[in-house]
Each structure stands twice: as structure tokens, then as C-alpha cells.
Amino acid sequence: MKPKKYSPAHKSNKMAELVCSNSLKSDSPEKAAGILKNEMKELGSLILEAAYESKVSAGGALAVDREKFSEYITNKIKNNKLIEICNDEVTELPWSTKNQIIVVATGPLTSDSLSKNIEEKVGKRSLAFYDSISPIILYESIDKDQSFRASRYEDGPGDYINCPMNKDEYENFIGELIKSEKINFHDFEKVQYFEGCLPIEVMASRGIDTLRFGPMKPVGLIDPKTNKRPYAVIQLRKENQTESMWNIVGFQTKMKIQEQKRVFSMIPALKNAEFLRFGSIHKNTYLSSPDILNKFLQFRKNKNIFFAGQITGVEGYTESAAMGIIAGINASRLHAGINLIDFPKNTALGTLLNYISINDKTNFQPMNINLGLFNIEKPKKNIHKIIEDSKSEISKIINLI
Numbered sequence: 580m581k582p583k584k585y586s587p588a589h590k591s592n593k594m595a596e597l598v599c600s601n602s603l604k605s606d607s608p609e610k611a612a613g614i615l616k617n618e619m620k621e622l623g624s625l626i627l628e629a630a631y632e633s634k635v636s637a638g639g640a641l642a643v644d645r646e647k648f649s650e651y652i653t654n655k656i657k658n659n660k661l662i663e664i665c666n667d668e669v670t671e672l673p674w675s676t677k678n679q680i681i682v683v684a685t686g687p688l689t690s691d692s693l694s695k696n697i698e699e700k701v702g703k704r705s706l707a708f709y710d711s712i713s714p715i716i717l718y719e720s721i722d723k724d725q726s727f728r729a730s731r732y733e734d735g736p737g738d739y740i741n742c743p744m745n746k747d748e749y750e751n752f753i754g755e756l757i758k759s760e761k762i763n764f765h766d767f768e769k770v771q772y773f774e775g776c777l778p779i780e781v782m783a784s785r786g787i788d789t790l791r792f793g794p795m796k797p798v799g800l801i802d803p804k805t806n807k808r809p810y811a812v813i814q815l816r817k818e819n820q821t822e823s824m825w826n827i828v829g830f831q832t833k834m835k836i837q838e839q840k841r842v843f844s845m846i847p848a849l850k851n852a853e854f855l856r857f858g859s860i861h862k863n864t865y866l867s868s869p870d871i872l873n874k875f876l877q878f879r880k881n882k883n884i885f886f887a888g889q890i891t892g893v894e895g896y897t898e899s900a901a902m903g904i905i906a907g908i909n910a911s912r913l914h915a916g917i918n919l920i921d922f923p924k925n926t927a928l929g930t931l932l933n934y935i936s937i938n939d940k941t942n943f944q945p946m947n948i949n950l951g952l953f954n955i956e957k958p959k960k961n962i963h964k965i966i967e968d969s970k971s972e973i974s975k976i977i978n979l980i
């Protein structure tokens with residue numbers, strides 16, 4: 580819809596505008612983000628082609644000159660004779676799509692009129708408008724000597740990993756939470772917090788014991804090491820069935836990423852924690868995808884409509900572009916009347932699709948690509964095996980298309 584109409588964050592009249600950071604994250608072939616990039620490169624990603632053309636040095640990350648990046652993509656699209664560009668706001672999800680195939684990629688700041696119309700067509704609870712996200716930790720990085728498995732008030736093996744703290748540890752932790760640097764909201768993101776979902780630093784600032792009577796309450800938990808109830812407890816809950824990923828219960832936060840690393844490492848069991856996702860609270864329009872999209876990114880109720888980009892429930896520039904590749908390939912195959920591509924779970928593209936289309940949770944929340952999504956079995960699946968599988972599966976897909 581640019582340049583006729585701008586979202587509150589978009590400013591440039593060019594396409595593929597990076598509204599915040601200029602980094603597309605790690606380019607290392609041994610990181611989840613790097614594995615995803617390799618798959619996208621193999622499949623001919625225009626976004627990555629533009630990123631390498633406009634690359635600026637940034638250590639192991641793929642960072643770009645955002646002006647050159649946008650310009651490259653805008654020129655490629657403008658010069659493609661098969662593409663007709665119409666700069667207009669779409670206010671209704673086209674429904675009678677008998678002879679049309681549609682890809683909706685209106686992003687985390689989808690305009691209000693279209694959001695409203697999607698809700699009307701798809702159902703009241705089909706869209707979410709804010710992420711309130713707790714950090715996720717890699718299982719292997721949790722100190723098992725400083726934590727114990729238990730469910731509150733229950734005997735048996737327990738569903739939670741509990742990270743106990745004594746009085747001094749707790750009080751120091753609260754002090755650092757309050758002092759920590761936070762991310763400022765953009766004006767359009769200013770929200771009235773729900774009392775049931777406050778950032779932990781806001782709770783901490785309300786009084787020294789607020790968290791001990793909230794997400795850090797120790798009641799119903801006995802530490803087997805001391806046979807006593809700890810002074811305070813941080814609980815980790817399973818994020819996936821293979822138990823490779825654990826989220827910190829109730830720890831949505833506006834702390835800056837470096838501050839999250841620093842302050843959360845004061846929790847003894849999380850001293851060396853590897854974060855698969857950091858906590859956040861921000862404006863983000865996304866579908867409750869597991870109920871709405873299938874594994875081809877088609878809308879379940881109308882197979883001629885595909886969704887792509889961040890609105891599908893992934894998080895990040897690269898992940899959003901990855902969903903574009905999948906929707907694009909499958910939309911063109913549907914048009915050609917040939918079978919759609921089912922991206923296998925041992926590819927980065929497939930793990931993301933699996934997460935957004937068949938995630939079994941009722942409270943679906945967006946996700947970055949990370950190693951915990953690769954169905955890591957115990958003992959931990961070797962990174963080289965993950966890379967090998969990804970390469971061989973993607974080359975099979977390339978042969979197919």
C-alpha cells in the first residue's frame with residue numbers, strides 16, 4: 580500500500596523495508612539461522628540475494644545497507660515484466676477466489692481495516708495483536724544440579740524444572756531487574772498492560788515480594804536437596820514434546836537482550852543458559868496459525884488463499900522471507916495443477932512450518948528459527964547431522980521443482 584498509505588513504522592517508499600535492525604542474524608552454517616539461510620539460498624531467495632549484494636561487515640551476522648537492500652529488491656520487481664504493481668490498501672480478504680490464487684503478506688502491522696475483515700471472515704480469535712513472550716532456554720544448558728523436576732503440590736517425576744533461589748539471591752535479582760535497561764515502546768505500541776500479563780520488571784518495581792507472590796512463588800514445591808521449600812522459585816515449562824526447549828513461566832519482559840542475558844544468568848540454574856528466544860512485548864498482528872493454516876501455508880477454509888511473512892506466526896526478517904518462499908512455490912504449483920511441496924521436518928523450513936501449522940498449544944506464540952525446533956532427540960542430535968539432513972532434503976526438493 581506504500582507510498583499511498585504507511586503503517587506507523589514504515590517510512591520508505593521502497594519495497595522490503597527493514598524497519599528496525601539492519602541485521603538478518605547469524606550467517607554461520609552451524610547456527611539454526613545459518614541453516615535456514617542456506618536452504619533459502621538453494622531455493623533462490625531474492626531477499627538473501629539482495630542481502631549479499633548490500634552486505635556490511637558485522638562479524639558472524641549478515642547485516643545490510645538497508646537503502647541498497649531495498650533498492651535492489653525494488654528494481655528487481657519493477658523490472659520483471661510478469662509483475663504488475665498496484666500500490667493500494669487491500670481492505671478485504673478476497674473470498675471468491677475461484678480463478679485466483681492469493682498470497683497475503685501484510686506483515687505484523689497489517690492495516691486495521693484488513694485485520695478487521697480477516698477477523699470477520701476467519702473468526703474472532705483468529706488474530707493476535709501483541710506478543711507477550713517469555714524467554715526460551717535450551718535444555719542442555721540448564722544446570723541440573725541447581726534445579727529439580729516437580730509439579731506444584733504433586734508427587735512423581737514432575738512436569739516443571741524448578742530453579743530455586745535463597746533470600747540473598749532473590750533480593751539481588753530483584754534489584755538488578757529494577758535497574759536493568761529496557762526497550763522503549765514506539766508511540767504506536769504504547770499499551771495498557773493486562774494485570775495478568777505484566778512484564779516482570781514492572782511487577783518487581785511494585786514491591787520486593789511481588790514476584791515471590793507471583794511467577795516466582797515457591798508454594799507446593801520442596802527442593803529435594805534441602806528438603807525445604809525454597810525462598811523463591813523460577814519455573815521452566817516444556818515448550819515442545821521432545822523437551823529440548825523450556826520457557827520461563829510468566830517472564831515476559833521489556834529488558835534489552837544483553838540485560839536479559841546478564842540478569843537471568845543470576846538465577847543459579849541458568850548461569851550458563853543458552854537462550855533460544857528472548858522475552859519481549861511488542862505490537863504484532865499474527866494468525867492463530869495452527870487452527871487456520873495447513874503445512875503448505877494455505878488457508879484451511881479456502882485453499883486458494885495462502886499467507887506468508889510474519890503474519891503466519893514466525894518472528895524475524897529471515898523467517899518471514901522463508902515463509903514467502905514456501906507460499907510462493909506452493910501457490911505456483913497449485914496454479915500449475917501439480918502437487919504441493921511438503922517440506923520435511925528435518926529442514927529448517929519444515930521445522931518452522933511444523934511449529935506454525937501443527938503446534939499443539941492453545942496459546943500459540945510466534946517463533947524464531949532455533950535448534951530446539953529441530954526435534955532434537957536425546958542424546959543431542961549432532962549439528963553436523965542436522966546440516967547434512969537439511970542439505971540432502973533441500974536437494975531432493977530442488978530436483979522436484
Ligand SMILES: Cc1cc2nc3c(=O)[nH]c(=O)nc-3n(C[C@H](O)[C@H](O)[C@H](O)COP(=O)(O)OP(=O)(O)OC[C@H]3O[C@@H](n4cnc5c(N)ncnc54)[C@H](O)[C@@H]3O)c2cc1C
Nearest residue numbers: 580599600668669685686687689690693888889895896899
Ligand atoms: C516495529 C517492528 C520492528 C521490527 N524489528 C525487527 C528486527 O529488528 N529484526 C527482525 O528480524 N524482525 C523485526 N521485526 C519483525 C519482522 O521480521 C518484520 O516486521 C518483517 O519486515 C516482516 O516481514 P513481512 O514481509 O511479513 O511484513 P512487512 O515487511 O511489514 O511487509 C508488509 C507490507 O504490507 C503492507 N500492508 C499492510 N497492510 C496492508 C494492506 N491492508 N494492504 C496493502 N498493503 C498492506 C505494509 O505497508 C508493508 O509494506 C519487526 C517488526 C516490527 C513491527
